[in-house]
Amino acid sequence: MLIKNVAVSLPSRVVSNEEVVDLIRFHSSGFEGDVDRTLRTIKTLLDRSGLVNRRWCGKHESPIDHVAMATRKALSESYLRPEQIELFIFVGIGRGFLEPGNSHMMASALGFVNAECFDVVDACMSWTRAMSIADSLFKAGQYRNAMIVNAEFNMLDGGPLYPANFELKNHAQVEYTLPSFTIGEAATATLVVAKEPDNFRFEFRGKPEVSDLCTIPIPGYEGFCHPSERIGKNGDMRFTSYGHDLHKNSDELIDVFAKLAVPRKDIDIVFTHASSKAAWHGYGVKAGIDDKMYHVYPDTGNLVSASIPAAISLAKESGALKRGDRALCWVGSAGMSFNVSSFIF
Template identity: 80%
Template sequence: MLIKNIAVSLPSKLVTNEEVIEMIRSHSVGFDGEIDRSLRTIKTLLDRSGLVTRRWCGSHESPIDHVAMATRKALSESYLRPEHIELLIFVGIGRGFLEPGNSHMMASALGFVNAECFDVVDACMSWTRAMSLADSLFKSGQYRNALIVNAEFNMLAGGPLYPANFALKNHAQIEYTLPSFTIGEAATATLVVPNEPDNFEFVFRGKPAAADFCTIPIHGYEGYCHPTERVGRNGDMRFTSYGHELHKNSEEITEIFGKLSVPKSEIDVVFTHASSKAAWHGYGVKAGVEDKMFHIYPETGNLVSASIPAALAMARDSGRLKRGDRAACWVGSAGMSFNVSSFRF
């Protein structure tokens, strides 16, 4: 499989850590405790993670606009047009529908009239899972091209984060709410073709025992699991994430990097899930690849499933990633699941 083209569309509203702190202050009416102390803690942790700004949609923007821009960019350097796309996969958390799949609605809206469609929902691993599936489908000879798109716009009013998670009740809530304040927004589109069938290597590992560290439960979730005290701490359809526990239980991240068959010396650039620059730099030091890492987290925040494709697109646009370079993608996700993959761009 070969990435024919990749594109990202970022919204226009730039939001700093200081602005997020003020949003939390204004929404945390009736806070039980010393609000200034809690806000100082949040600001310190955001700064230490390496986060400076994130992008959110302004009032004039919508997710479908950014998906349209990203898909148009992805197709612009090829002869392919929307009606030529044979497979469209929508990935990630940001979505407008539980039924039908968002892929069908996107295909209808954007003119992908001949595409077969399905969704992949696997938290921040969604794009990587879809890439692995597309690679396997190409090897079976079913498709001549595929487009993988996402629309991670989770800060929209009434969504899983805002404003509910910005209305803190007490200091203890920071433990399972802090990652909410790192989220940015983006849409990406990745055009892939079945050229070079042995180009991609994927290594996955799962850790389902840690499934309750990061959740967005829907109403009635209790009948689909064995509930724990962690699930749903912020309520149904609200993001609950124990960020410290996630990173503390991620020893598989560095272990899995050693499973790649390609030597580290041959890797030109490493792209990571954008959950924390500080944490991923630490993983990079342990794996011996810290000097090869390309971080977007300081300027975009956590883009959820768009983190890796956005980083690829931004690195390509900046000249950091060039055709023929050997790239590695490195992800740790809720679930928990871990991946490292490698390919020639």
């Protein structure tokens, strides 16, 4: 499989850590305790993570507009047109439908009229998981090309984050709500073609015993799991994430990295899930690749499943990634799941 092109469309509104803190203060009128102390803690933790700004949609923007821009850009450097795309995969958390798959609705709206469609929902691993599936389908000879799209627009009013998670009730809530304040928005489109079948290598590891650390449960979830006090702490359809515990349970990142038989000297650039620049730098130091890491988190925030493709697109635009470079993708995700992927761009 070869990546023909990757494109990202970022919304226009630039939101600083200071503005996020102001929004929390505005919505937390019923806070019990010292709200100033809590806001200072949040600001300090956001700053320490390496986050400066994130991008959110303005009132004039909609997710479908950004997906349209990303798919147009992804196709612009190829001979392919929407009607020639054979497989359309929608990935990630941001979505407008539980049924049918968002892939069907997006393909219809954007003119991918001949594509077979399905969704992949695997938290922040969704894009990587879809790339692995597409690679396997190509090797089986089922398709010649595919478009992998996400629309991580989770800050829309009434969504899983805003304004509910900005309405803090007490200091203890920070433990399982802080990651909400790192989220940015983006749409990405990745055009892949069935060439060079040995180009990609994927290594995965799972740790489902800590699946309750990061959740967005839907009503009635109790009948589909062994409920714990962590699940749904912020309520049904709300993002609950124990960020500190997630990173404590991420030693498998080093283990899965060790499974990839690529000499460090051959690696040109490393793209990571954008959950924290500080944390990922620490993992990079342990693996001996911190000098090769390309971070977008300080300027975009956590882009969920769009983190890796957005970084690839931005690195390509800036000249940090060139054709022929050996790239690595390194992801830790709710679930928990861990991955390292290697390919020649």
